[in-house]
Structures are given as structure tokens and as C-alpha cells.
Amino acid sequence: MPPILEQGTIRRAERLCHNVIDLRIESPRIAREVQPGQFVHIKCADDLLLRRPISVCDVEDGQLRLIVEVAGAGTRWLYGRRAGEVLDLLGPLGDRGFPTPDARGGPVLLLGGGCGVAPLLLAAKCSPVAVDMVMGFTEKCRVIMEQDFKSCCRSLTVCTDDGSYGTAGFVSQAALRLLEQEDYQAVFSCGSMAMLKSVVQAVERADIPCYLSLDERMGCGLGACLGCAVKLRGEGGAEHYGHVCKQGPVFELREVVWDV
Amino acid sequence: MSELSVRFAGIPFKNPVTVASGTFAFGREYVDFFDLSRLGGIAVKGLTYTERQGNRPPRIAETPMGMLNSIGLQNPGYRAFIETELPWLRRFDTVLIANITGATPREYAEMAEALGGAGLDLIEINVSCPNVKEGGALFGASAGGITEVVTACRRATDAKLMVKLSPNVTDIAEMAKAAEAAGADALSLINTLLGMRIDIATRRPILGNNLGGLSGPAVRPVAVRMVYQVAQAVRLPILGMGGIATADDALEFLLAGATAVAVGTATIVDPLAPIRVLEGLERHLHSTGESVGDIIGAVQMN
Structure with missing residues (x-):
């Protein structure tokens, strides 16, 4: 389109x-x-x-x-x-958003941090399978969109870093517990780079696809100026720069090269 | 429509509005917005001898009415361009401009020869990209470097050669004279101004490559001044660029002495910017009853 x-x-x-x-x-x-x-x-x-x-x-x-x-x-x-x-x-x-889950597969786990919860709402609403949502915020006064997700998710876990609301701790910690209990077909995530890196660590061990929405300083948004580069790993393992605006903004975690 | 046409280095352009290299990729991203045949010309993304992945991100930082970029010439290499992009681009009725950066004069010459042989109308010799370590701006920083590269390309091809000048020099007119003496057919200016932004929280440059090239409306007065100075110093036609976003901006460059203009950073913001510039220019000429040729170099100094 x-x-x-x-x-x-x-x-x-x-x-x-x-x-x-x-x-x-x-x-x-x-x-x-x-x-x-x-x-x-x-x-x-x-x-x-x-x-x-x-x-x-x-x-x-x-x-x-x-x-x-x-x-x-x-x-x-x-x-x-x-x-x-x-x-x-x-x-x-963006040529690639969150993929449509397989209707015959297991549920999907959504992991959002701060305002990164936002794009997960449309993914949850469009999912043909049940979704479990974990949303994390720094503190109680930052919690947003709780009712939106409650109305379309099978389960909702709200975390705060300081424990002032919901479960104390990070999204990645709650994700680990859910991944042990349930056979998810995929994880979708969006949040700060620090949050995504902790999600990557939590999900990497589980052998399921994990789709991350990335952010980068962007120019045209169309794939022409090549500004919003992200280092990717190709089929043969060779590294190259793709672009968040065109090939993304959603990438599978194993194709992204995570430079520290 | 005819009052819009210009001859540039002997090549007929249906109008003087082109798109600047590096802001339009190979055109594919813009066919959804307008018919590329409406453009006077298309300067494709900068090509190098072999494929380049470009610089580490972040590659873009906004500045007051401008932007810094350090893309680093990410491109598939000139051979891949000839094989996969050029056949597709040929369907458009517009002047095709290749843009080349070599690490050595020999690389420049080989690319110029191959692209000339492939039928490119005009070859823009980029001796001014601030974002690659080898070659590029190193040659454009001195008259001797420009002479070396242009001489090598001139020997290699009969294609029309246009030298893209760097603003990061003490006297741009000297660089223009060197290009003219070495056999260039035209000049394009300006490339980006070398700049830097620092994140005060991390105390590190925002760009992954530390330094980058400044473009956008912020550089426009510098570009207009340089076009004027170069137009006074040489007889070569000038493709003027630097922050053009409207027809009025384009008219400033034409008045300063440019024969044609390129829209660059404005397209990154608004995909229709080149067409808006073109339509505005058309309206202006219609209202004054002039042709483009009447305006070129018509500035009256105080």
C-alpha cells in the first residue's frame, strides 16, 4: 500500500x-x-x-x-x-509491522514499556488468538491505557519499577514467569532501548519468535534518505544496515545486531 | 511550458528543477507521489566503486531549520546501479544524473567511463562528501585534488561531467576555476557544510560518526552566496542547491547565476517539494512573462 x-x-x-x-x-x-x-x-x-x-x-x-x-x-x-x-x-x-498471529497457534505475549504500550493495542485488537499483556511503567502516575488493554486481552499484568502500582519490577521479569507457564507462538514488544534489551535477554532463551518495534532518528520515512539505520544480520550471518522506516519498524530480535 | 526549458552543459532540460543526490535514492520511493518525468532531472544516490554499508547510526540530527547527516554513501556500488536501477529509471523522460565518489582518481575515472558508456546524460563528480574517510572531500578540499580527479575522468569519457563542489573551503571560486581548467562541463553546489551536534546529557556527539553534513534552509544564504561567487569566476553552467524548499528559494539561486536548481532536504520533509517548486516557478514565470533564461544571473548588485 x-x-x-x-x-x-x-x-x-x-x-x-x-x-x-x-x-x-x-x-x-x-x-x-x-x-x-x-x-x-x-x-x-x-x-x-x-x-x-x-x-x-x-x-x-x-x-x-x-x-x-x-x-x-x-x-x-x-x-x-x-x-x-x-x-x-x-x-x-513501514513495510513490516507486527505480523498477524497464526489463528491455529498458541497465544501471543505482548510486552510494552511506557508509551511503547501504544502500538501493541492495535496488535492485540487484530489478533485472532488470545493475548496476554504485560505493561511496565516507572511509577503509578505514569500508568496509561490500562482499561484499553483490559478490554481486549486475556490477561493484563501492570508492573511499576518502584512497586507503587501493580507488580513491582520490570516487564522482563514478569515475562519470564509467563513464558514458563504458557506456550506462546510469539512475543511482540515495544519500549525504550533499555527495556527492549532486557526483553531480548528474557526471550532469547525461549525458542519463539520475538518481534520488536524499533525507534531511530529518522528522515524521509520512505527508505530514500537512509538515515534511520539499524544493524541487521542477513541469511548467511553477514551484517548490514537496514532502515527502520522501510524494512521495519518491527524486526525479529534475531535479525537485529545488538551493539552495546 | 517552453519558457521553463533550459540548456545545461548542452543538455536540454524540460525545466530547471532537479532532485539532489542522496535525497531521492534511485527514485523508486517517490513514484507513489508524482510522475518522475515531470522533473527536469534526477541525481541518483551517490555511487561508489564497490558496495558501501554506510556509517554507524545515529545518522541524522535536526538543527535549527536544518539537518546534519552522516549516511556515509550507503549504496550498492556503481555496477549494481547500472544493472538493476538504471533500466528501471530509463522509463522516465527526465535527465539522469549519476553521482560518483571514488577513493582514487582511477576509481573515479573507471566509474565515469562505465556510466558514460551506460548512457547517463550527466555525471556528477562528488569531491565533497564529508562523510567518507577515503577520497571524496579530500580531493575537493584543494584545487590540486580537483584537477587530478577531473583530469582523470575527462580522459576516461566523453560524457558530460559536472563537479560537485564543497562549501568547506576558503575560496570556492578557486575550486571552480580548477574544475573548469581540467575540463569539467558544469558545476553543482553546494554540498553540505561540515557540522557537529553534542548531546549535553551524554557529552557525546549525537551522530554515530561524530561529524556530519549540514543541509536544509539553514545553509541557503551560504549556498546563494557561493553560487554568485562561482558564477562570477567561471563560464560553466551551475546547478544550484542548498536549502531550496519553495519556488522563491529557487529563484534566488537562478538570479545568483545558477542555470538549474536541485531540491534536496525539502524532499525528505515533503515528498512533493520538487513539484511544488516547479509549479511555483511556472506560476511566477507566467505572471512576469519571463523565461527561465531571463532570470539566470539577473541579480543587480547594490
Whole structure:
């Protein structure tokens, strides 16, 4: 599906917690095509040159739902948007999002950290098999989207690093316990690089595919400028640079070369 | 439409709007947005003698109205381009511009010969990529280096040669004269300005390769100034570039003395930017009743 340029009107802008906003954007052409794990590339303020890639959290009635956490100037601008304003969108982007689980296979385990939980919602909703979700946050006041996942997942485990809400500890620790109990067909994960690395360590021992949504400083979003490089391991083991925007943003953990 | 056409180094361009090397890959990513035949020309991604994987990430850092990049010429090598990309590109009615970077004058010459033989309209000799260690900008940093590379390419092919000049020199007009004397048919400028950003939290450069090339609107006044200076110093036609995002930007370059322009970083932000520049230029000429040729070098200095 070729990418689409679309002007999307914000229908709802709701602050979920400090520095995190939940945007519902009228964007029927992109919404019709988007697959779980894909992203939209958004033009931000006039004085910010580059677009910002944001994973799609959900689609409903021609609206895209995006969860944006302030990480820099572009996301700070997005955090300041209000209903009625118009965004310049390019999407859906990414040749590979989360794969569709095999309907005859076992359940899928979803592991999300912070705002990285967002793209897992559409994956959960589109799954033909049961999904178990583990979501981790630094502390109670950062917990978001609990009800969204509760309504579409078989089980939901909420972790906080400091134990102020739900289970104390990291997502990877809860994941290890679930992986021992259940025969999952795949793991889908999205979160910070530190969180993904701990997930990689936890899942590597289990012999199941693990799909990770990666983030990198990005230019065109189309695979032309070759900016958002990620080191990959090819069929024969040879290393090469692929690009998050085009070959991703979702990669199987064993094809990614994890440089420390 | 005819008032848009220009002759550049003897080659007819249907209009003066091209896309800059490295911002358009080999064109495939943009066919979903517009008909590539509308462009005056396409400069393909920089080619090297053998395949290159490019530099370690991060490769991009935003700056005030600009961006730093250190892609490092990731490309499949010039032979793979001729075999797999060129046949596909030929379906478009537009001037095809190869862009080559060698580690030695001999590599440049071999690539120029092969690409000329493959029927490329114009070969852009990149002596100004700031992101590769060997060759490239090393040659572009001195008149002697430019002379060496252009002389080698001139001996190797009858194809039209365009030298892409680096802004990272003391006197760009001297570099332009060296290229002209060595037999170049045209010049393109500017390549990116060498820059650096530092993450104050980690105290490390943001780019994996530490330094990178600055492009985008931030560099435009520098580019316009250099096009003007080079246009005063040589008789060669100039392909002007550096932060062009609108027709007004393109007009500045034409007034400064460029015969054609290239849209680069703007395409990374807006895939339709080259077409917007073209349509804006068309509207401008229609309103003034001029042709492109009337505007080239028409700046009146104070």
C-alpha cells in the first residue's frame, strides 16, 4: 500500500499523564490502510524541519489514535495540540509491522514499556488468538491505557519499577514467569532501548519468535534518505544496515545486531 | 511550458528543477507521489566503486531549520546501479544524473567511463562528501585534488561531467576555476557544510560518526552566496542547491547565476517539494512573462 499524504483534523486531545497526550485524528484514508505496528510521520512546528515518526495506537471510525510522550522539541509541540487543529500526516509507513498471529497457534505475549504500550493495542485488537499483556511503567502516575488493554486481552499484568502500582519490577521479569507457564507462538514488544534489551535477554532463551518495534532518528520515512539505520544480520550471518522506516519498524530480535 | 526549458552543459532540460543526490535514492520511493518525468532531472544516490554499508547510526540530527547527516554513501556500488536501477529509471523522460565518489582518481575515472558508456546524460563528480574517510572531500578540499580527479575522468569519457563542489573551503571560486581548467562541463553546489551536534546529557556527539553534513534552509544564504561567487569566476553552467524548499528559494539561486536548481532536504520533509517548486516557478514565470533564461544571473548588485 503506497503511503498517503493527508491533512488530519484532531478530534480529541486528552492528557493521559504529565507529558503524555492521547490524540484522535480524523484521517480516513490512512486509517483505512494502517496495519498494527505501522507509523505515521508528522510535520510539527513551522520552525522544526523534520517530521516525527509516531506509531499508530489504534484506528476507529476513520480516526487514528496516537499516544505521544514528550521526548524533544517535536513531541513537545505535539503535546501542545488541541482539538480542531490540523496535522500534516504521511502514512501508513513501514513495510513490516507486527505480523498477524497464526489463528491455529498458541497465544501471543505482548510486552510494552511506557508509551511503547501504544502500538501493541492495535496488535492485540487484530489478533485472532488470545493475548496476554504485560505493561511496565516507572511509577503509578505514569500508568496509561490500562482499561484499553483490559478490554481486549486475556490477561493484563501492570508492573511499576518502584512497586507503587501493580507488580513491582520490570516487564522482563514478569515475562519470564509467563513464558514458563504458557506456550506462546510469539512475543511482540515495544519500549525504550533499555527495556527492549532486557526483553531480548528474557526471550532469547525461549525458542519463539520475538518481534520488536524499533525507534531511530529518522528522515524521509520512505527508505530514500537512509538515515534511520539499524544493524541487521542477513541469511548467511553477514551484517548490514537496514532502515527502520522501510524494512521495519518491527524486526525479529534475531535479525537485529545488538551493539552495546 | 517552453519558457521553463533550459540548456545545461548542452543538455536540454524540460525545466530547471532537479532532485539532489542522496535525497531521492534511485527514485523508486517517490513514484507513489508524482510522475518522475515531470522533473527536469534526477541525481541518483551517490555511487561508489564497490558496495558501501554506510556509517554507524545515529545518522541524522535536526538543527535549527536544518539537518546534519552522516549516511556515509550507503549504496550498492556503481555496477549494481547500472544493472538493476538504471533500466528501471530509463522509463522516465527526465535527465539522469549519476553521482560518483571514488577513493582514487582511477576509481573515479573507471566509474565515469562505465556510466558514460551506460548512457547517463550527466555525471556528477562528488569531491565533497564529508562523510567518507577515503577520497571524496579530500580531493575537493584543494584545487590540486580537483584537477587530478577531473583530469582523470575527462580522459576516461566523453560524457558530460559536472563537479560537485564543497562549501568547506576558503575560496570556492578557486575550486571552480580548477574544475573548469581540467575540463569539467558544469558545476553543482553546494554540498553540505561540515557540522557537529553534542548531546549535553551524554557529552557525546549525537551522530554515530561524530561529524556530519549540514543541509536544509539553514545553509541557503551560504549556498546563494557561493553560487554568485562561482558564477562570477567561471563560464560553466551551475546547478544550484542548498536549502531550496519553495519556488522563491529557487529563484534566488537562478538570479545568483545558477542555470538549474536541485531540491534536496525539502524532499525528505515533503515528498512533493520538487513539484511544488516547479509549479511555483511556472506560476511566477507566467505572471512576469519571463523565461527561465531571463532570470539566470539577473541579480543587480547594490
